[in-house]
Amino acid sequence: MLRTEENSSPSSNASVFKDDRKQAYLNPEGADRPLTSPIPASTLDAARRYRLGRLRTKMKEWDCSALLLYDPVNIRYAFDCSNMSIWTMHNPSRYALILADGPAIMFEFEGSEHVNDGLPGIDEVRTSKSFLFFTAGNLVETRMKAWADEIADILKSHGGNRRIGVDRLEPAPAHELQSRGFTLLDGQELAERARSIKSPEEIELMRWTIRVCEAGMARMYEVSEPGRTEREIWAELHFENARSGGEWLETKLLTAGPRTNPWYQECSDYVIKRGEMISFDTDMIGPYGYCADLSRSWTCGHVVMNAKQRDLYWAAREQIEHNLSIIRPGMSFGEFNDKSWRIPEKYVPYRYTLAAHGTGMADEWPGILLHPDYDAEFAGAIEEGMVLNIESLIAEDGSESIKLETQALVTSKGAERLDTFPWEEI
Structure with missing residues (x-):
């Protein structure tokens, strides 16, 4: 249980600090063992079929004959293949080409072709x-032309129009495709709109990532x-994610005490003192490539919060609970903004600019800004099957920051939380 002021004397015994509600989230087979996924292969295969089908459906809606993907998150969504994801985020050297009425082709990093074996x-x-300068040097232009010729030959051999969705391409290779008569569309928007609606199988995979x-x-x-x-x-979060089959953490957002305000400082070698607030945002890409984006705040040593910490924490909880309660499918982003929790003026200068955002294999569209920052021209609606993260960051001049965030599925009845890790008892 949580410690009280009366029994909060210093101790080196880690067991003193345990909250049984939270300890229950460790592996029941022992904290020294990784978690083992119970997800059957049939669930994963169904999710794979659904995701590729979503992309092809959007391609047809956009009158787009092909989709060229370089973003490793989009490639994972399309094919469920991953290879050096972080490295290829800044060294774009593997890509996918999906034809609306033709084959789906994976162009893999040389020597790694086998990592795609068995993917349906x-x-x-x-x-x-x-054609990275890193390896091509003065041969960039020659290799780029060979790349563009191969893409063009594939597209021409399968017919269709000359409209290609591209998620990420620098000006020079884009020009090579355009000079061959192709019109380039925003493949990132296409992919994110496809990714925004999850299947039941995807939710099952996401629940497991959240469990980890x-x-x-x-x-x-x-x-x-x-x-x-x-x-x-x-x-500790890195460790559990890595050993239980996860991928990476997108940020380093854990700070304590005075380093929590302003927000967005990265974790450091700051030595935390008893009673200081520890606040964090996981931004974790876990098993199966899905994101668990959760935030919590608690005191070091788990001592009772002081009056200021309690006030800030309750405000953050109020924002989370209110904004969860208003979510309904069909609600426009503007309506959500109008009905959303109003942040008190004293907290405004230290606010988190997002009230809610989509989540799938990463943070994704839609990103709905907090009401002081919301643009009335931002169009769209909350839909059933979306997963939305509801955010709160509460601080004032000279205080610590409280960071809370929960991940929820939009159902026909409203928002269903996918995470269950307890809030603090205050």
Whole structure:
């Protein structure tokens, strides 16, 4: 249970700090063991078929004969293949080409073609043609032309129009395709709109990623003792994610005490003191490539919050609960903004600019800004099957920051929370 002021004397015994509600999120087989996914292969295969089908449906809606993907998150969504995802985010050297009425081709990093074995959505694997300056040097232009020729030959051989969706392409290769008569469309918008509606199988996969994330959060909770550094606590989430089949953390947002305000400072070697607030945002890409984007705040040593911490925490909880309660399918973004929780003036200068955002294999569209920042021209509607994260960051001049966030599925009845890791009892 949470410690009280009366029994909050210093101790080196980690078990003193445990909250049984949170300890329950550790692996029941023992905290020294990774979590093992119970997801059957049939669920994963159904999710794969659905995702590729969503992309092809959007392609037809856009009158788009092909989709060229370089973003590793979009490639994972389309084919469920991953290879050096972080490296290829800044070294675009593997790509996918999906034809609306033709094959789906994966162009894989040389020597890695075998990583795609057995993936049902891929009709053909080819070795990618890279024109990175890193490896091409003065041969960039020659290699780029060979790349564009191959893409053009494939598209011409399968007919269709000359409209291609492209998610990420620098000016020079884009020009090469355009000079061959192709019109380029915004493939990132196409992909994110496709990704925004989840199938039941995707939700099952996402629930498992959240389960792993919450086990990591329980580890963080257990070691949130005086004398620990921010990095030490943050490492527990990395550890659980890595050993249980996850991918990476998108940010390093864990800070304590005075370093929580202003927000967006990255975790450091700051040594945390008893009673200081520890606030974090997981931004975790976990098993199956899905995102668990959860935020919590608690005190170091799990002592009772002081009056200021309680006030801030209650305001953050009020924002989360109110904004969850108003979500309905069919609600426009403007209506959500109009009905959303109004942040008190004293907290406005320290606000988090997002009230809600979509989540899938990463943070995604729609990103609905908090009401002081909301643009009335921002169009769209909340739809059943979306997963939305509801955010709160509450702080004032000279205070610590409270960061809370929950992840919810939009159902016919409203928002259903997917995470269950307990809030603090105050």
